[in-house]
Amino acid sequence: MAPALIFFVVFVIYPIVVSIRTSFYNYDGLTVATPAGLSNYVNVFVDPDLRAALLHSLLLLVFYSALPVCIGLVLAGTMSRIRVYGLTVFRAVLFLPQILSSVVVAVAWRGLLASDGPVNGVLEHVGLGSLATSWLGNFNTALPSIGIIGTWVEYGLCMVLFLAGIVTIDRSLYEAARLDGAGPVREFFAVTLPALRPQISIALILTITFALRNFDLIWNTTRGGPGTSTTVPSLFVYLDAFQNRELGQASALAVVLTIIILIVVAIVQVAVREPSGRPRPVGAERGTR
Template structure:
């Protein structure tokens, strides 16, 4: 008997199948399949540690969301029995011209609340990462102060600053630009941009801290290789720092966009949506419909729509800025060249 036949007889494989792909046995296939995790006693005990947080999240987050979705299909004033209206509240949300204008105001505020803070944070973080001066830590803390202040304190301070007799107009008169003085929060033209400037002032500190934490993690050898190639500070910032901060930029945009679309307290404590409706936003209508007009059904529908808009915008930002196989990071070639 030949060696091939002997081997086939010993292994139970036909001699003609030797050297070909063998069919795996059921036991071998089952060993390759992923196994489902088993809830051991350790797993149950670990769930007990997170149970309080899960219960808190379910009671104070999931349950209110579910109730809001339920109320959105009723004509309900919070006191009497609600009347089912189907999609009527959502139809009112999308056909109300005031609500469409309020949504447009929120989209315009994205420029001030998201784009400007991210750009300012990048510039400040890039400058402070290169500057080595005494007291820089204190300077960073001072720049971060607006982020930790109460929104009510910020609103009252800026309301006094931008008043007719406030410091902003006094400064313009002192430098000979008195013709530009105005009631910044009371003028139909300047009210919304003024609210945007306040929001940008609040949010830039958060972006700066995020970007500084990302710059610290960048390999210094990449900058050294770029300098050997003749790159200056601007090229280093644009070609190395900014691409490497893609995750931090994504987080900063998500936080600032969410703040811009759900912003209520800052506008309520400065202009209350005025003058007229020039600074109204959807969250302001949610408050007015729910607690002033006793229209909880429409307020819930508007809140659901606003939540959906925030989720869509955040998802688009995440998809646009996600890293693809490390793209956006620069690595140094052995010869000192910088490549993507």
């Protein structure tokens, strides 16, 4: 374990410690750092632009986490019940967005959502030309458009996690549920969904973390614009550190963002954790006798 532990300490633990220490100084990376006390942390909470960026990240949670999990559940539940030739290829295609580079995804969607792009072309073709707009350049549509891109990227990961979980479910539970008269929908909510609690927890943690630390998709599509309509905290971390040369402020924001992610992940783990004494799924007793 020593090599992995050394790597972890050098490239994870040590940078975290340095960032925490730097957050209490005014430092531009070149001159001597001067103590700043808690002023960098105070600026994080009083700056209206940073508060707006945090709100944007919370809104993106709906697109980056809630929607992918729901879509993944629907796809996994459907695929577990049907037997279609070439289904493996279909699953691979649905998972493809997850393995693509974020830069490739951003550039592709930037072209799709351009004012003269295919999306507006389709709207014009079907008689909905009045809805056509510059999706990433409009103050009202830029943030939802980035959210849709995140949904497209993340749902494949959720689907694969849920398919892996469904395979481990005891088939006798489904048979018992059918004997009790449960249809496909009732069977899903009574048997499949309760059994997927561990996979749902993992999917939520991964997607929420991705949403709160997201940088590359936004930087390569809108760079926080138009105006500040798509700014997120990680964007300010980059700007403060590498453009404004305010490493202390950037470190403080990074520390606060990390704490927020840890708190949200802890809440998810508690909320999704299987309660003790939970009623057994429909037909569970009959299926085990």
